[in-house]
Amino acid sequence: MKILVALKQVPDTETKVKVAADGKSLDPADVKWITSTYDEYALEEALRLKESKGAEVTVVSLGGDSVKDVLRNALALGADAAVLLKSDASDPLAVATALAAYAKDKGFDLIFAGNKGMGGDNASVGPMLAELLGIAQANVVVKFEVTDAGFRAEREIEGGTEVVEGALPAVITAQKGLNEPRYASLKGIMAAKKKTIEEVEATAPAGATAVIALVLPAARPEGRKLDGDAAAQAAALLNALKDEAKVF
Numbered sequence: 001m002k003i004l005v006a007l008k009q010v011p012d013t014e015t016k017v018k019v020a021a022d023g024k025s026l027d028p029a030d031v032k033w034i035t036s037t038y039d040e041y042a043l044e045e046a047l048r049l050k051e052s053k054g055a056e057v058t059v060v061s062l063g064g065d066s067v068k069d070v071l072r073n074a075l076a077l078g079a080d081a082a083v084l085l086k087s088d089a090s091d092p093l094a095v096a097t098a099l100a101a102y103a104k105d106k107g108f109d110l111i112f113a114g115n116k117g118m119g120g121d122n123a124s125v126g127p128m129l130a131e132l133l134g135i136a137q138a139n140v141v142v143k144f145e146v147t148d149a150g151f152r153a154e155r156e157i158e159g160g161t162e163v164v165e166g167a168l169p170a171v172i173t174a175q176k177g178l179n180e181p182r183y184a185s186l187k188g189i190m191a192a193k194k195k196t197i198e199e200v201e202a203t204a205p206a207g208a209t210a211v212i213a214l215v216l217p218a219a220r221p222e223g224r225k226l227d228g229d230a231a232a233q234a235a236a237l238l239n240a241l242k243d244e245a246k247v248f
Contacts, residue, residue: 001055001146002106003046005079006099006113006125008036009063009070013118017216024211035070038114040181041174045144046112047078048179053146055109056080060102062087062095062204068197076184076192083198091207092120096128098204103133108169110151115140115173126173136166142177 011017012032020027035043049055059074060083061067071082085102089095103111111130116123123139130137138144138153141164145152150167155175184192226233242248 001049001053001109003049003055003057004103004106004108004111005039005043005046005057005059005074006111006129007039007043007059007061007070007074008114008117009033009061009067010036010118013037019214019216023213025214033066033069035073036114036118038116038118038174038176040114041176041178042112042114042172043074043077043079044179044181045172045174046110047182049110049146050078050080058083058108060085060099062089062098062202064088071197072192072195073184075195075197076188077182078188081198082195083200085200085202087202087204089202089204089207090120091209092122092124093128093208094204094206096125096132098202099125099129100132101203102200103129110146110168111171113171113173115175123173126171130171133169133171136168136170137172138164138166138170139173140175141172142175144172144178 010033011026012034015032017031018027018029043059046055046057050057057079058081059071059079061070062085064086067084071084075082083102085098087098089098113126113129115126117125126139127137136150138151138155140155141153142156143154150165151170151172153164153172155162155164226236228236
């Protein structure tokens with residue numbers, strides 16, 4: 001069994017990001033970059049299939065040289081091979097097209113990805129990738145297994161659980177709860193440093209969307225403390241909601 005895992009490099013969720021001078025991108029200075037959280041679940045599921053079924057796991061990511069850190073971390077966790085698709089594409093359709101061009105005719109039985117990339121939250125690359133390749137898909141998956149007939153996946157929906165069954169090959173996008181990602185061992189980290197990351201010039205079309213501007217949220221006004229006893233505080237809060245917040 002051959003498995004491909006698509007990874008995305010994103011700013012750490014605890015990083016205080018700044019908008020770059022062009023007003024359309026993030027200033028990379030002082031930004032800590034990590035693997036998108038949902039992609040970690042995707043990778044972990046692939047590694048578990050490697051351990052249980054002897055699968056061969058390849059990880060792939062789009063970007064520049066800095067993305068090699070994400071790929072090397074995946075190698076440290078247990079991936080067998082890593083591929084860097086050299087591209088500055090960020091539009092979901094362009095990314096999906098580049099991934100499809102790489103994956104086509106390589107015989108992957110499963111392609112895993114996070115159900116969305118932290119930051120963009122488009123949740124569209126996985127479904128687009130499956131459509132471009134013309135293969136089955138299951139998205140926002142919280143339980144997965146390979147069966148004799150193909151795969152069985154569970155996804156949480158409002159009020160219950162939906163079961164999706166299909167044939168391989170397939171694209172599966174991971175949701176929180178699918179598993180608990182592992183940490184890299186020191187042995188894995190040292191071994192990953194010696195592994196080669198394949199570099200491929202990506203085939204990506206012009207994006208279907210464009211960023212017009214990035215704007216940070218407006219600073220929140222400082223809060224204020226209401227004085228007096230409980231009754232006075234309740235009255236002051238009611239007046240503030242009515243006269244200032246205009247919620248009544």
